[in-house]
Amino acid sequence: MHVGEAELKNVLPRRWAHSLGVASRAAGLGRILGREADVMVAAATLHDVGYAPRLATTGFHPLDGARFLCDEHGADERLVRLVANHSFALLEAEERGLREELEAEFPLLEEQILVDTLVYCDMTTTPFGEPTTAQERVVEIVGRYGADSVVGRFIRRASPEIFAAVERVDAALAAQPR
Incomplete structure:
Protein backbone atom coordinates (compact mmCIF):
# COMPACT_ATOMS: atom_id res chain seq x y z
CA MET A 1 0.00 0.00 0.00
CA HIS A 2 1.23 3.49 -0.81
CA VAL A 3 2.32 5.64 2.15
CA GLY A 4 -0.23 8.37 1.44
CA GLU A 5 -3.04 5.88 1.04
CA ALA A 6 -2.08 4.08 4.25
CA GLU A 7 -2.08 7.33 6.22
CA LEU A 8 -5.09 9.13 4.72
CA LYS A 9 -7.58 6.88 2.92
CA ASN A 10 -9.48 5.52 5.91
CA VAL A 11 -9.11 8.39 8.39
CA LEU A 12 -9.42 11.35 5.99
CA PRO A 13 -11.03 10.05 2.78
CA ARG A 14 -11.77 13.52 1.38
CA ARG A 15 -8.16 14.58 1.93
CA TRP A 16 -7.06 11.37 0.16
CA ALA A 17 -9.42 12.14 -2.75
CA HIS A 18 -7.85 15.60 -3.01
CA SER A 19 -4.35 14.09 -2.95
CA LEU A 20 -5.26 11.65 -5.72
CA GLY A 21 -6.63 14.54 -7.79
CA VAL A 22 -3.45 16.55 -7.22
CA ALA A 23 -1.37 13.53 -8.26
CA SER A 24 -3.48 13.10 -11.37
CA ARG A 25 -2.86 16.73 -12.33
CA ALA A 26 0.87 16.19 -11.77
CA ALA A 27 0.90 13.08 -13.94
CA GLY A 28 -0.44 15.18 -16.81
CA LEU A 29 2.47 17.64 -16.65
CA GLY A 30 5.24 15.33 -17.81
CA ARG A 31 5.85 17.34 -20.96
CA ILE A 32 7.07 20.32 -18.93
CA LEU A 33 8.74 18.30 -16.17
CA GLY A 34 10.65 15.69 -18.14
CA ARG A 35 12.80 13.62 -15.78
CA ALA A 75 12.42 9.85 1.67
CA ASP A 76 14.38 11.69 -1.00
CA GLU A 77 15.44 15.15 0.20
CA ARG A 78 13.87 16.96 -2.76
CA LEU A 79 10.56 15.16 -2.24
CA VAL A 80 10.56 16.04 1.47
CA ARG A 81 11.40 19.69 0.76
CA LEU A 82 8.58 19.91 -1.79
CA VAL A 83 6.09 18.50 0.71
CA ALA A 84 7.37 20.83 3.44
CA ASN A 85 7.09 23.92 1.26
CA HIS A 86 4.07 23.18 -0.92
CA SER A 87 1.75 26.01 -1.88
CA PHE A 88 3.71 28.76 -0.15
CA ALA A 89 3.78 26.99 3.21
CA LEU A 90 6.42 29.44 4.46
CA LEU A 91 3.75 32.12 4.61
CA GLU A 92 1.44 29.91 6.64
CA ALA A 93 4.38 28.86 8.82
CA GLU A 94 4.96 32.54 9.52
CA GLU A 95 1.31 32.94 10.61
CA ARG A 96 1.84 30.00 12.98
CA GLY A 97 5.21 31.14 14.34
CA LEU A 98 6.98 28.22 12.64
CA ARG A 99 8.73 29.91 9.71
CA GLU A 100 12.26 29.74 11.13
CA GLU A 101 11.77 26.09 12.07
CA LEU A 102 10.46 25.16 8.61
CA GLU A 103 13.20 27.09 6.79
CA ALA A 104 15.95 25.57 8.94
CA GLU A 105 14.80 21.96 8.55
CA PHE A 106 13.51 22.05 4.98
CA PRO A 107 14.85 24.89 2.84
CA LEU A 108 12.83 25.85 -0.20
CA LEU A 109 13.99 24.22 -3.42
CA GLU A 110 15.59 26.52 -5.96
CA GLU A 111 13.99 24.63 -8.86
CA GLN A 112 11.16 27.07 -9.56
CA ILE A 113 9.39 24.79 -12.03
CA LEU A 114 8.97 22.12 -9.33
CA VAL A 115 7.76 24.59 -6.73
CA ASP A 116 5.34 26.18 -9.21
CA THR A 117 4.07 22.87 -10.53
CA LEU A 118 3.15 21.58 -7.08
CA VAL A 119 1.34 24.86 -6.35
CA TYR A 120 -0.46 24.51 -9.69
CA CYS A 121 -1.56 20.95 -9.00
CA ASP A 122 -2.68 21.63 -5.42
CA MET A 123 -4.39 24.93 -6.08
CA THR A 124 -6.31 23.79 -9.17
CA THR A 125 -7.80 20.72 -7.48
CA THR A 126 -10.89 20.75 -5.25
CA PRO A 127 -11.09 18.98 -1.89
CA PHE A 128 -12.89 16.19 -3.78
CA GLY A 129 -10.11 15.77 -6.34
CA GLU A 130 -11.80 17.57 -9.23
CA PRO A 131 -10.18 20.26 -11.41
CA THR A 132 -10.93 23.89 -10.57
CA THR A 133 -9.37 27.30 -11.05
CA ALA A 134 -6.91 28.75 -8.56
CA GLN A 135 -9.29 31.66 -7.97
CA GLU A 136 -12.17 29.30 -7.12
CA ARG A 137 -9.88 27.25 -4.89
CA VAL A 138 -8.77 30.28 -2.87
CA VAL A 139 -12.42 31.31 -2.39
CA GLU A 140 -13.27 27.75 -1.32
CA ILE A 141 -10.42 27.65 1.22
CA VAL A 142 -11.35 31.02 2.73
CA GLY A 143 -14.98 29.88 2.92
CA ARG A 144 -14.09 26.58 4.57
CA TYR A 145 -11.68 27.97 7.17
CA GLY A 146 -12.97 31.52 7.60
CA ALA A 147 -11.29 34.76 6.53
CA ASP A 148 -9.91 35.49 10.00
CA SER A 149 -8.49 32.02 10.66
CA VAL A 150 -4.78 31.27 10.33
CA VAL A 151 -5.43 29.49 7.03
CA GLY A 152 -7.77 32.24 5.81
CA ARG A 153 -5.19 34.95 6.52
CA PHE A 154 -2.42 32.89 4.95
CA ILE A 155 -4.30 32.00 1.77
CA ARG A 156 -5.40 35.58 1.16
CA ARG A 157 -1.83 36.74 1.67
CA ALA A 158 -0.44 33.98 -0.59
CA SER A 159 -3.04 34.32 -3.34
CA PRO A 160 -1.02 36.70 -5.58
CA GLU A 161 1.90 34.24 -5.44
CA ILE A 162 -0.41 31.29 -6.05
CA PHE A 163 -1.95 32.96 -9.09
CA ALA A 164 1.49 33.89 -10.44
CA ALA A 165 2.74 30.29 -10.06
CA VAL A 166 -0.33 28.96 -11.87
CA GLU A 167 0.21 31.49 -14.66
CA ARG A 168 3.86 30.41 -15.02
CA VAL A 169 2.84 26.75 -15.33
CA ASP A 170 0.07 27.61 -17.80
CA ALA A 171 2.63 29.55 -19.87
CA ALA A 172 5.08 26.63 -19.78
CA LEU A 173 2.34 24.26 -20.89
CA ALA A 174 1.28 26.58 -23.72
CA ALA A 175 4.90 26.78 -24.92
CA GLN A 176 5.26 22.98 -25.17
CA PRO A 177 4.01 20.97 -28.14
CA ARG A 178 1.25 18.53 -27.30
Missing part, protein backbone atom coordinates in the same frame (compact mmCIF):
# COMPACT_ATOMS: atom_id res chain seq x y z
CA GLU A 36 11.30 15.44 -12.79
CA ALA A 37 7.82 14.02 -13.41
CA ASP A 38 8.25 11.13 -10.96
CA VAL A 39 9.29 13.32 -8.03
CA MET A 40 6.38 15.66 -8.79
CA VAL A 41 3.80 12.86 -8.82
CA ALA A 42 5.21 11.57 -5.53
CA ALA A 43 5.14 15.06 -3.97
CA ALA A 44 1.62 15.64 -5.25
CA THR A 45 0.43 12.35 -3.77
CA LEU A 46 2.10 13.02 -0.41
CA HIS A 47 1.73 16.80 -0.05
CA ASP A 48 -1.07 16.51 2.53
CA VAL A 49 0.08 13.38 4.39
CA GLY A 50 0.82 15.55 7.44
CA TYR A 51 -2.92 15.94 8.02
CA ALA A 52 -3.07 12.31 9.18
CA PRO A 53 -4.02 12.49 12.87
CA ARG A 54 -1.20 10.19 14.00
CA LEU A 55 1.36 12.47 12.31
CA ALA A 56 -0.02 15.83 13.46
CA THR A 57 2.53 16.80 16.10
CA THR A 58 2.73 20.55 15.37
CA GLY A 59 -0.67 20.86 13.71
CA PHE A 60 1.04 22.34 10.63
CA HIS A 61 0.65 19.65 8.00
CA PRO A 62 3.56 20.57 5.67
CA LEU A 63 6.05 20.34 8.53
CA ASP A 64 4.47 17.26 10.11
CA GLY A 65 4.32 15.48 6.75
CA ALA A 66 7.90 16.33 5.81
CA ARG A 67 9.20 15.14 9.17
CA PHE A 68 7.28 11.89 8.83
CA LEU A 69 8.59 11.25 5.33
CA CYS A 70 12.14 12.04 6.39
CA ASP A 71 12.18 10.27 9.75
CA GLU A 72 10.02 7.19 9.11
CA HIS A 73 10.68 6.63 5.42
CA GLY A 74 14.06 8.20 4.68
Whole structure:
Protein backbone atom coordinates (compact mmCIF):
# COMPACT_ATOMS: atom_id res chain seq x y z
CA MET A 1 0.00 0.00 0.00
CA HIS A 2 1.23 3.49 -0.81
CA VAL A 3 2.32 5.64 2.15
CA GLY A 4 -0.23 8.37 1.44
CA GLU A 5 -3.04 5.88 1.04
CA ALA A 6 -2.08 4.08 4.25
CA GLU A 7 -2.08 7.33 6.22
CA LEU A 8 -5.09 9.13 4.72
CA LYS A 9 -7.58 6.88 2.92
CA ASN A 10 -9.48 5.52 5.91
CA VAL A 11 -9.11 8.39 8.39
CA LEU A 12 -9.42 11.35 5.99
CA PRO A 13 -11.03 10.05 2.78
CA ARG A 14 -11.77 13.52 1.38
CA ARG A 15 -8.16 14.58 1.93
CA TRP A 16 -7.06 11.37 0.16
CA ALA A 17 -9.42 12.14 -2.75
CA HIS A 18 -7.85 15.60 -3.01
CA SER A 19 -4.35 14.09 -2.95
CA LEU A 20 -5.26 11.65 -5.72
CA GLY A 21 -6.63 14.54 -7.79
CA VAL A 22 -3.45 16.55 -7.22
CA ALA A 23 -1.37 13.53 -8.26
CA SER A 24 -3.48 13.10 -11.37
CA ARG A 25 -2.86 16.73 -12.33
CA ALA A 26 0.87 16.19 -11.77
CA ALA A 27 0.90 13.08 -13.94
CA GLY A 28 -0.44 15.18 -16.81
CA LEU A 29 2.47 17.64 -16.65
CA GLY A 30 5.24 15.33 -17.81
CA ARG A 31 5.85 17.34 -20.96
CA ILE A 32 7.07 20.32 -18.93
CA LEU A 33 8.74 18.30 -16.17
CA GLY A 34 10.65 15.69 -18.14
CA ARG A 35 12.80 13.62 -15.78
CA GLU A 36 11.30 15.44 -12.79
CA ALA A 37 7.82 14.02 -13.41
CA ASP A 38 8.25 11.13 -10.96
CA VAL A 39 9.29 13.32 -8.03
CA MET A 40 6.38 15.66 -8.79
CA VAL A 41 3.80 12.86 -8.82
CA ALA A 42 5.21 11.57 -5.53
CA ALA A 43 5.14 15.06 -3.97
CA ALA A 44 1.62 15.64 -5.25
CA THR A 45 0.43 12.35 -3.77
CA LEU A 46 2.10 13.02 -0.41
CA HIS A 47 1.73 16.80 -0.05
CA ASP A 48 -1.07 16.51 2.53
CA VAL A 49 0.08 13.38 4.39
CA GLY A 50 0.82 15.55 7.44
CA TYR A 51 -2.92 15.94 8.02
CA ALA A 52 -3.07 12.31 9.18
CA PRO A 53 -4.02 12.49 12.87
CA ARG A 54 -1.20 10.19 14.00
CA LEU A 55 1.36 12.47 12.31
CA ALA A 56 -0.02 15.83 13.46
CA THR A 57 2.53 16.80 16.10
CA THR A 58 2.73 20.55 15.37
CA GLY A 59 -0.67 20.86 13.71
CA PHE A 60 1.04 22.34 10.63
CA HIS A 61 0.65 19.65 8.00
CA PRO A 62 3.56 20.57 5.67
CA LEU A 63 6.05 20.34 8.53
CA ASP A 64 4.47 17.26 10.11
CA GLY A 65 4.32 15.48 6.75
CA ALA A 66 7.90 16.33 5.81
CA ARG A 67 9.20 15.14 9.17
CA PHE A 68 7.28 11.89 8.83
CA LEU A 69 8.59 11.25 5.33
CA CYS A 70 12.14 12.04 6.39
CA ASP A 71 12.18 10.27 9.75
CA GLU A 72 10.02 7.19 9.11
CA HIS A 73 10.68 6.63 5.42
CA GLY A 74 14.06 8.20 4.68
CA ALA A 75 12.42 9.85 1.67
CA ASP A 76 14.38 11.69 -1.00
CA GLU A 77 15.44 15.15 0.20
CA ARG A 78 13.87 16.96 -2.76
CA LEU A 79 10.56 15.16 -2.24
CA VAL A 80 10.56 16.04 1.47
CA ARG A 81 11.40 19.69 0.76
CA LEU A 82 8.58 19.91 -1.79
CA VAL A 83 6.09 18.50 0.71
CA ALA A 84 7.37 20.83 3.44
CA ASN A 85 7.09 23.92 1.26
CA HIS A 86 4.07 23.18 -0.92
CA SER A 87 1.75 26.01 -1.88
CA PHE A 88 3.71 28.76 -0.15
CA ALA A 89 3.78 26.99 3.21
CA LEU A 90 6.42 29.44 4.46
CA LEU A 91 3.75 32.12 4.61
CA GLU A 92 1.44 29.91 6.64
CA ALA A 93 4.38 28.86 8.82
CA GLU A 94 4.96 32.54 9.52
CA GLU A 95 1.31 32.94 10.61
CA ARG A 96 1.84 30.00 12.98
CA GLY A 97 5.21 31.14 14.34
CA LEU A 98 6.98 28.22 12.64
CA ARG A 99 8.73 29.91 9.71
CA GLU A 100 12.26 29.74 11.13
CA GLU A 101 11.77 26.09 12.07
CA LEU A 102 10.46 25.16 8.61
CA GLU A 103 13.20 27.09 6.79
CA ALA A 104 15.95 25.57 8.94
CA GLU A 105 14.80 21.96 8.55
CA PHE A 106 13.51 22.05 4.98
CA PRO A 107 14.85 24.89 2.84
CA LEU A 108 12.83 25.85 -0.20
CA LEU A 109 13.99 24.22 -3.42
CA GLU A 110 15.59 26.52 -5.96
CA GLU A 111 13.99 24.63 -8.86
CA GLN A 112 11.16 27.07 -9.56
CA ILE A 113 9.39 24.79 -12.03
CA LEU A 114 8.97 22.12 -9.33
CA VAL A 115 7.76 24.59 -6.73
CA ASP A 116 5.34 26.18 -9.21
CA THR A 117 4.07 22.87 -10.53
CA LEU A 118 3.15 21.58 -7.08
CA VAL A 119 1.34 24.86 -6.35
CA TYR A 120 -0.46 24.51 -9.69
CA CYS A 121 -1.56 20.95 -9.00
CA ASP A 122 -2.68 21.63 -5.42
CA MET A 123 -4.39 24.93 -6.08
CA THR A 124 -6.31 23.79 -9.17
CA THR A 125 -7.80 20.72 -7.48
CA THR A 126 -10.89 20.75 -5.25
CA PRO A 127 -11.09 18.98 -1.89
CA PHE A 128 -12.89 16.19 -3.78
CA GLY A 129 -10.11 15.77 -6.34
CA GLU A 130 -11.80 17.57 -9.23
CA PRO A 131 -10.18 20.26 -11.41
CA THR A 132 -10.93 23.89 -10.57
CA THR A 133 -9.37 27.30 -11.05
CA ALA A 134 -6.91 28.75 -8.56
CA GLN A 135 -9.29 31.66 -7.97
CA GLU A 136 -12.17 29.30 -7.12
CA ARG A 137 -9.88 27.25 -4.89
CA VAL A 138 -8.77 30.28 -2.87
CA VAL A 139 -12.42 31.31 -2.39
CA GLU A 140 -13.27 27.75 -1.32
CA ILE A 141 -10.42 27.65 1.22
CA VAL A 142 -11.35 31.02 2.73
CA GLY A 143 -14.98 29.88 2.92
CA ARG A 144 -14.09 26.58 4.57
CA TYR A 145 -11.68 27.97 7.17
CA GLY A 146 -12.97 31.52 7.60
CA ALA A 147 -11.29 34.76 6.53
CA ASP A 148 -9.91 35.49 10.00
CA SER A 149 -8.49 32.02 10.66
CA VAL A 150 -4.78 31.27 10.33
CA VAL A 151 -5.43 29.49 7.03
CA GLY A 152 -7.77 32.24 5.81
CA ARG A 153 -5.19 34.95 6.52
CA PHE A 154 -2.42 32.89 4.95
CA ILE A 155 -4.30 32.00 1.77
CA ARG A 156 -5.40 35.58 1.16
CA ARG A 157 -1.83 36.74 1.67
CA ALA A 158 -0.44 33.98 -0.59
CA SER A 159 -3.04 34.32 -3.34
CA PRO A 160 -1.02 36.70 -5.58
CA GLU A 161 1.90 34.24 -5.44
CA ILE A 162 -0.41 31.29 -6.05
CA PHE A 163 -1.95 32.96 -9.09
CA ALA A 164 1.49 33.89 -10.44
CA ALA A 165 2.74 30.29 -10.06
CA VAL A 166 -0.33 28.96 -11.87
CA GLU A 167 0.21 31.49 -14.66
CA ARG A 168 3.86 30.41 -15.02
CA VAL A 169 2.84 26.75 -15.33
CA ASP A 170 0.07 27.61 -17.80
CA ALA A 171 2.63 29.55 -19.87
CA ALA A 172 5.08 26.63 -19.78
CA LEU A 173 2.34 24.26 -20.89
CA ALA A 174 1.28 26.58 -23.72
CA ALA A 175 4.90 26.78 -24.92
CA GLN A 176 5.26 22.98 -25.17
CA PRO A 177 4.01 20.97 -28.14
CA ARG A 178 1.25 18.53 -27.30
